Amino acid sequence: MIPSTIRSSPSLADYTPLSEYQEQTPASFVSAKPILYYHGKAKAWIPSAQRGSLPIFPADLSSRPSAPENSTLDDQAEETVEQAVDLFVNSETLTLYSPAAEIGVSIPYPLVSIHAVKTLGSGEQTYPSVYLQLNLSDGGPGDDEFDTVELTLIPAAESTSQEPTAGASPAKSEAAKLFEAISECSDLNPDPAGEDDEEDEDDRIRFEGDLEAVEGYSAVYTGASDGGLPPPLPGSSGWITAENVHEFFDADGNWIGGDEEEEGASGELGEGAGTVRRREEEEGVNGHEGREEGDSKRPRVE
Numbered sequence: 240m241i242p243s244t245i246r247s248s249p250s251l252a253d254y255t256p257l258s259e260y261q262e263q264t265p266a267s268f269v270s271a272k273p274i275l276y277y278h279g280k281a282k283a284w285i286p287s288a289q290r291g292s293l294p295i296f297p298a299d300l301s302s303r304p305s306a307p308e309n310s311t312l313d314d315q316a317e318e319t320v321e322q323a324v325d326l327f328v329n330s331e332t333l334t335l336y337s338p339a340a341e342i343g344v345s346i347p348y349p350l351v352s353i354h355a356v357k358t359l360g361s362g363e364q365t366y367p368s369v370y371l372q373l374n375l376s377d378g379g380p381g382d383d384e385f386d387t388v389e390l391t392l393i394p395a396a397e398s399t400s401q402e403p404t405a406g407a408s409p410a411k412s413e414a415a416k417l418f419e420a421i422s423e424c425s426d427l428n429p430d431p432a433g434e435d436d437e438e439d440e441d442d443r444i445r446f447e448g449d450l451e452a453v454e455g456y457s458a459v460y461t462g463a464s465d466g467g468l469p470p471p472l473p474g475s476s477g478w479i480t481a482e483n484v485h486e487f488f489d490a491d492g493n494w495i496g497g498d499e500e501e502e503g504a505s506g507e508l509g510e511g512a513g514t515v516r517r518r519e520e521e522e523g524v525n526g527h528e529g530r531e532e533g534d535s536k537r538p539r540v541e
Contacts, residue, residue: 241347
């Protein structure tokens with residue numbers, strides 16, 4: 240799964256607007272077009288060292304962050320490049336297109352490992368943005384083997400001439416709207432299950448014996464023909480019922496066990512169980528194997 244390069248600007252006609260999709264009847268929910276959750280213009284920033292990682296940021300790109308947001312970078316302005324992009328946050332991919340470079344990129348959502356609202360600057364001069372961390376490769380055992388790109392999107396503020404109504408909740412910023420759109424689309428495109436997540440046939444618990452499972456279930460078995468309990472599972476000691484509970488517990492609730500000779504009981508210990516060996520028999524003294532003393536013993540010299 241890798242990003243796809245696009246050579247022409249996407250058209251709004253290529254998508255079904257979210258509001259229009261939500262007004263459709265259930266019979267027409269299946270749409271041939273991706274659902275457009277967010278569309279707008281934005282400034283896109285990445286570190287200069289990561290140029291060439293995405294098609295919209297060629298290796299020779301030299302455009303620096305523009306005002307007014309560049310004032311928040313301080314000394315890092317020379318280490319960051321900017322590209323103006325059109326955003327198409329749709330139900331299939333996160334698409335960014337650069338009119339200046341005449342190229343774009345469609346990013347599958349599983350490649351977006353982190354996304355969050357990030358406030359640039361401090362004090363009175365703050366600018367909301369959306370920070371994304373993209374993992375463009377699966378990597379390996381070391382962190383250095385991951386191809387990670389840090390992308391910051393600063394959506395253009397929506398102009399409005401209306402004064403806010405007294406008592407009304409403040410309107411969401413464009414960054415908040417963009418973040419919510421990416422979150423919803425990410426939920427629609429979860430990470431694909433890896434090979435390690437697939438259940439192995441050999442990992443399942445299997446019961447051997449003449450047991451008839453209930454149709455549609457596993458390890459759920461039918462009862463006896465006379466309406467009683469099903470036969471006990473292989474290796475078990477049988478069922479504990481109200482009629483035989485006194486054979487397993489005393490009046491104080493202590494376990495006393497059942498009849499070990501009863502058919503189906505599995506309380507016998509295996510071969511070698513309970514055998515105790517002294518340490519000297521296995522290792523000798525001080526960890527050395529024991530040996531008989533005899534003529535081979537070195538004589539003492541006076």
